[in-house]
Amino acid sequence: MKALTTVFAEVKVDPARVPGEHNVFVAGEDSAAKATVTELIEQFGWPANALLDLGGILGARGVEMYGPFYFAMSAALGTFDFNIAVVRVTPGCRQLRPSSATRRLPGTDPGLPRPAPPPPPFTGGHES
Numbered sequence: 001m002k003a004l005t006t007v008f009a010e011v012k013v014d015p016a017r018v019p020g021e022h023n024v025f026v027a028g029e030d031s032a033a034k035a036t037v038t039e040l041i042e043q044f045g046w047p048a049n050a051l052l053d054l055g056g057i058l059g060a061r062g063v064e065m066y067g068p069f070y071f072a073m074s075a076a077l078g079t080f081d082f083n084i085a086v087v088r089v090t091p092g093c094r095q096l097r098p099s100s101a102t103r104r105l106p107g108t109d110p111g112l113p114r115p116a117p118p119p120p121p122f123t124g125g126h127e128s
Contacts, residue, residue, distance in 0.1 A: 001028035002060035003037045006070060008080035013044045015083075022083035025052050027059035052086060 003026040004012045011017050015024070024046055028034050038051060054062060074080050 001030060001033045001037060002026070002063050003028075003041060005063055006066050007083050008074075011081060011083055015044065015046050015050070017081050018083045020085065021050065022085040023050050023052050024083075025054050025059070025063050027054040027056065027063055029056045 004024060006025060007015075012024075015022070024041060026034055026037055026041070028037075034053070041051060042048060054060070073082065
């Protein structure tokens with residue numbers, strides 16, 4: 001069973017810390033465990049339509065791979081108080097282009113300075 005691994009602890013138990021609609025994921029093979037976890041998540045304040053069931057163990061593995069992206073986002077935003085929203089196109093609905101007012105992350109706007117590069121990888125402390 002995998003759930004609540006894509007948001008910071010405070011957001012897990014208080015999703016209203018992040019304004020607007022955003023999502024939390026559940027995945028696992030045991031439907032009874034999934035139902036129990038879903039009920040707990042809803043008690044934390046997550047609306048039922050914010051929960052996305054990613055299926056079984058493969059969905060759980062996919063959520064684990066979100067970690068590096070999550071920490072890159074927190075570094076870029078300077079906070080852990082954020083989450084993602086899965087936005088789907090409604091069948092028959094026209095797709096719109098993003099607004100020019102769309103917020104850009106540091107380093108993605110050519111008019112803004114780029115963030116400092118990451119430190120070199122750890123080599124185990126041995127010098128060649």
